Amino acid sequence: MNRLQALAAAGTAPWLDFVERRFVEDGKLQALVDEDGVTGVTSNPSIFEKAIGGGTAYDxxxxxxxRSNPDAATVDRYEHLAVADIVRVADILRPVYDRTDARDGYVSLEVSPSLADDTDGTIAEARKLWAAVDRPNLMVKIPGTRAGAPAITAAIADGINVNVTLLFSREDYARVLEAYAAGLEERVRTGRPRDRVASVASFFVSRIDARIDGEIDRRVAAGDADADTLSSLRGKVAVANAKLAYADYQTFIASDRWQALVAKGVQPQRLLWASTGVKDPAYPDTLYVDQLIGPETVNTMPPATLAAFRERGTVAPTLTADVDDARDVMAQADRLGLDLPSVTGALAVEGVAAFVASFDTLLAAVAGKKPAT
Structure with a gap:
């Protein structure tokens, strides 16, 4: 058992945050599934921008x-390419999905990020992508915005698996838990199957430290009276925030409301740790994997982080360890005015904007690849 397999045995499913056609066609993804126990794949507009716009693999x-669709819109040309990739990945992961009885083996495809504040548009696009891919182990990615929450409920009620993305705060996560439960309750109310409806909540990690650490460094350099205490918080706030989100998950699944759904055969909505590549080279490159290992979770890693963890990661039940210390970190951050709520709010807005920009760049690249005449 290598470290990635041991990670899965400890309760954290290793997923790959990367999709690229040649990577799939060359058998590299299959090798990760067969040899390392990778059980899922995530994509986002930035990944597809680099994959499709950055070379000739899709030309x-x-x-x-x-040739068959000379008048197709640019977005339809993009979706044709993306859907084909996602279908191939879904088929590679299908044995995992079958072996785990629909608990794992998923690949994610995101609705257009420009719909982040459009509930009805998100619902319509989720249904469109679900039908286009036509695989039971697809997860449609929906941003965890206020407008996204009712779309999550509607998609789950429709039996569409959902990867809720761009979560930074515990408050946003609480809204997502509610949305997932409401969708399942609608399926129970209408007598529809719910045991194979799945969801993950993608909670972003490293971006929080990057922003908080930057503020700490600025204040320390300015001679802040609390410089020593501030410095002691570098690289700790994001993990503490994630640990407390997991504590929120544990509280929720122990509730009477959730236990009533468990009696109806539903699956938990696993927390998925996203943005797990370190931004600060001073930190161990496996930091956001090592510190967030626990039952019913997922860690989606870019290829470099996946390789680093295979080589030198540490597998231990860290997610539920030192939770009181995590609360102390958060209390100190609040006392020192690091203002995590403002940081997470800004990161959520910026995350949507960044994905919109990547999507626009991607469409421009596709448009630049002129239709054959």
Missing amino acids: DALAAFD
Whole structure:
């Protein structure tokens, strides 16, 4: 058992945060599934921007599509490429999905980030992508915005698996837990199957430390009277925030409301740790994997982080350890005015904007690949 397999045995499913056609066609993804126990794959507009716009791997497939669909809109040309990739990945992961009885083995595809504040548009696009991929182990990614919450409920009620993305705060996460439960309750009310409806809540980690650490460094450099205490918090706030989110999850699944759903055969909504590549080279490159290991969780890692953890990660039940210390870190951050609520709120807005920008760049790149004549 290598470290990635041991990670799964400890309760944290290792997923890959990367999709690229040649990577799939060359058998590299299959090797990660077979040899390392990778059980899921995530994508986002930034990943597809680099994959499709950054080379020629998709040119032949796009040219073939254009010959059959000469008047296709740019977004349809992109979706044809993305859906084909997601279908291939879903088929590679299907044995995992079957072996785990629909508990794992998922690949994610995101609705257009421009719909983050459009509930009805998000619902319509989630249904469109679900039908286009036509695989039971697809998860449609929906941003955890206020407008996204009712879309999550509607998608779950429809039997569409959902990866809720761009979560930074415990408050946003609480809204997502509620949305997932409400969708399942609707399926119970209408007598529809719910045991194979799945969801993850993607809670972002490293971006929080990058922002908080930057503020700490600024204040220390300015000679802040609390410089020593501030310095002691570097690299700790994001993990503390995640640990307390997991404590919120534990409280929720112990509630009477959730236990009533468990009696109806539902699956838990696993917390998925996202943005787990370190931003500060002073930190161990496995920091956001090592510190967040626990039952019913997922860690989606970019390829470099996955490789680093395989080589030198540490597997231990860290997620539920030192929770009181995590509360102390959060209390100190609040006392020192680091203002985590403002940071997480800004990161959520910026995250949507960044994905919109990546999506626009991606569409521009696809548009620049002229249809065949």
